[in-house]
Amino acid sequence: VTFVDWEDLHTPTLPSARSLGEMIGWWADALARGAWTFDVSTGAWAEDVERMGEGYRFNPLM
Amino acid sequence: MPDLAILGEYDARLREAGVPVDEWALPGLSDEQIREALAGLGLALPAEARVWWAWRNGERETADRQLWRPWRRGLPLEQAVAQYRQSRAVAKQGAEGWDDKFGAPSGFPSSSGTVRLSLLLTAPSRRARRRQ
Secondary structure, eight states: OBOOOTTOTTSOOOBOOSOHHHHHHHHHHHHHTTSEEEETTTTEEEEOGGGSOTTTTTOTTO | OOOHHHHHHHHHHHHHTTOOHHHHEEEOOOHHHHHHHHTTSOOOOOHHHHHHHHHEEEEOOOTTOOSSSSSEEEOOHHHHHHHHHHHHHHHHHHOSSOOGGGGOTTOOEETTEEOOOOSEEESSOHHHHHHO
């Protein structure tokens, strides 16, 4: 799975996850750790990068 | 590769968090609908992308709302195909030494960037977020 930054097409894109399953596993972990929280009253997400797992915290797919 | 168990588990977590999945998600596509969406494109959809769109066909489009996670919106397959066609047209205009590799499934490098079929769309970009 590759991340593409449409504002920076000169930087080569590299695979950022081995599979969609791996990426979705990171998403689930981010939810479980409270790194991603959903505000039911506003319908908006919030992100706390510090709570993310070390293995994917700086991954561009996250 | 994602399977329905992984996706179902993530779906359950979203619901626990209060995300209105049923209201915001578009129903998954049948094999026939996926074939129709890709007709004439010359792309063979990877198995995991097929599982993804068969599970849910992205999310209903609204201005400032993301269903699956912060910052990114899940594209319906037809919208991903439209975006792919547009990117391919732009790349074709700018490409030097154009050849028939244009329809390669994994996309191809060109002077205008890379053409790919996207599952998710980021808005705003991570860079823009860091500036905020």
